[in-house]
Amino acid sequence: MNVVETRDLTKRYGKVAALQDCSLAIPEGHLVAVVGPNGAGKSTLLNLVVGLAAPTAGEVSVLGGVPAGSAAALDAIAFVAQDMPLYRSLSAVDMIHLTRNLNRHFDTEYARRRIDDLGIAPKRRAGKLSGGQRAQLALTLALARHPRLLVLDEPTAALDPLARHDFMAAVMTAMAEDGISVLLSSHVLAELERVADYLVLISHGQVRLDGVVEDLIGRHLLLTGPSLQARDPDWRIIQDISTSAQSHLLVEIAESSTHGVAPGWEGRPVSLEQLAMAYLRETTSPQTSLAGVAR
Amino acid sequence: MGIDKQGIDRSPIVFTLDPASGVPTYLQLVHQVEHALRLGYLKQGDQLPKVREVVADLAINPNTVLKAYRDLESKGLTAGRPGQGTFIEGALDQIDLAGVAGLRKSLLGWLTQAEDSGLDSDGIVALFSSTLRDFTERRTTGDAGGKARARRAGGAA
Numbered sequence: 001m002n003v004v005e006t007r008d009l010t011k012r013y014g015k016v017a018a019l020q021d022c023s024l025a026i027p028e029g030h031l032v033a034v035v036g037p038n039g040a041g042k043s044t045l046l047n048l049v050v051g052l053a054a055p056t057a058g059e060v061s062v063l064g065g066v067p068a069g070s071a072a073a074l075d076a077i078a079f080v081a082q083d084m085p086l087y088r089s090l091s092a093v094d095m096i097h098l099t100r101n102l103n104r105h106f107d108t109e110y111a112r113r114r115i116d117d118l119g120i121a122p123k124r125r126a127g128k129l130s131g132g133q134r135a136q137l138a139l140t141l142a143l144a145r146h147p148r149l150l151v152l153d154e155p156t157a158a159l160d161p162l163a164r165h166d167f168m169a170a171v172m173t174a175m176a177e178d179g180i181s182v183l184l185s186s187h188v189l190a191e192l193e194r195v196a197d198y199l200v201l202i203s204h205g206q207v208r209l210d211g212v213v214e215d216l217i218g219r220h221l222l223l224t225g226p227s228l229q230a231r232d233p234d235w236r237i238i239q240d241i242s243t244s245a246q247s248h249l250l251v252e253i254a255e256s257s258t259h260g261v262a263p264g265w266e267g268r269p270v271s272l273e274q275l276a277m278a279y280l281r282e283t284t285s286p287q288t289s290l291a292g293v294a295r
Numbered sequence: 296m297g298i299d300k301q302g303i304d305r306s307p308i309v310f311t312l313d314p315a316s317g318v319p320t321y322l323q324l325v326h327q328v329e330h331a332l333r334l335g336y337l338k339q340g341d342q343l344p345k346v347r348e349v350v351a352d353l354a355i356n357p358n359t360v361l362k363a364y365r366d367l368e369s370k371g372l373t374a375g376r377p378g379q380g381t382f383i384e385g386a387l388d389q390i391d392l393a394g395v396a397g398l399r400k401s402l403l404g405w406l407t408q409a410e411d412s413g414l415d416s417d418g419i420v421a422l423f424s425s426t427l428r429d430f431t432e433r434r435t436t437g438d439a440g441g442k443a444r445a446r447r448a449g450g451a452a
Contacts, residue, residue: 031356169354176347176357194312194320194355260432266425271317 001064003028003149003181004049009058011044018044020205021058026183026198028063028148030212031175033196034185035276041205042185043082046153049183050079063148075104078147082154084138088127092120092137099141111144132163136170143174150174152184156191168195189273199272201279209279213272220275223249225265232262239278250278306344308336312353320355324363332372332387343373343381 002025009022019041026032034042047053048060051069060068063076086095092115100106115122120133142150156164174180186192201209227247234257239250250270261267308331310324331337349360364381367373374384409419
């Protein structure tokens with residue numbers, strides 16, 4: 001089952017295309033990182049998935065073909081928007097009460113227990129809580145709905161490293177315990193290496209790279225060798241840093257390729273961060289044709 | 296999140312991660328289990344940390360932990376018991392002392408030869424690591440049953 005499926009999904013605000021011809025088929029059970037620079041279209045994609053925005057063109061469905069924004073979709077998806085939206089004058093107990101009354105399904109018992117485990121004073125106003133506690137409270141309200149898909153927009157952007165770790169640990173624990181899928185956006189690449197196992201890379205409103213992280217890492221390679229050395233026709237060169245003597249390449253190896261790397265080239269595996277950076281750079285260099293980039 | 300550190304059924308080991316090592320997270324977990332087996336921290340019948348415990352401790356993707364545990368199971372080192380967890384099943388092949396001594400002797404001979412040809416110790420380490428890398432990669436790509444490390448072949452699943 002695909003938790004998110006889009007076909008030629010496009011969203012325009014006036015004349016500006018925030019998202020253009022986005023086609024994705026994301027299977028369930030992953031933590032999907034939607035990555036890209038600010039203004040790339042990450043939030044637009046998330047808003048379309050949760051049904052907060054309607055597409056200008058194309059289609060988007062969730063959880064095995066349910067139209068985004070439909071009642072069935074809303075019941076099964078929990079969304080935490082950027083900046084952890086909470087009523088600052090309401091306490092944790094008030095927020096639980098409010099959220100229960102705004103939703104068809106809400107596990108009050110779970111929410112109370114979790115607030116207790118986290119050591120959040122139930123009567124303290126949300127505005128007086130620490131950033132980490134506010135984030136955990138917002139996450140608790142989302143998880144108490146027992147969603148099948150959890151959508152988080154830049155969830156850790158404002159958190160210190162410890163709160164960030166605890167927040168992601170809580171998200172991962174929900175994944176391990178309840179088998180939920182998670183879709184989150186971020187522009188911090190480094191912290192995704194350990195958590196994301198599916199990547200959607202967006203820049204300028206277009207998907208540049210997407211897939212299971214392990215597969216993406218597996219079909220790319222960092223190579224170092226003499227500049228004059230012949231290059232394998234099975235390589236698609238994503239990044240080329242060459243001097244007169246030496247070349248550092250990041251290549252995608254054609255799926256049909258059956259032979260190893262020629263002697264003279266030294267190959268190393270690429271990290272998720274290096275891979276994402278190279279693709280983001282590739283799309284900003286003028287000589288690259290976009291047709292070759294879109295997968 | 297409150298995990299009972301005094302729990303009776305808690306694993307004898309706990310995982311840590313080295314983000315700077317460049318070793319994939321799942322492999323770090325595999326290596327730590329193998330290391331603990333070699334050093335006797337883990338014995339037959341011992342339980343590995345539960346997936347949700349590892350996830351809560353390290354804030355890593357549960358699929359990464361599952362992958363490491365599958366890897367250990369396919370090596371015959373562990374077995375999953377449904378509803379209970381993953382337990383140590385096998386032991387690592389230990390090489391006896393005489394074997395180590397023999398290997399050490401031939402390595403010393405090779406090192407003398409390398410030094411005589413003008414390699415310093417940095418050069419020796421570089422040559423050894425690149426040869427070892429080629430050797431293991433050739434073996435993994437040659438072995439059809441070996442992991443989905445089709446990196447060199449490019450035909451990732």
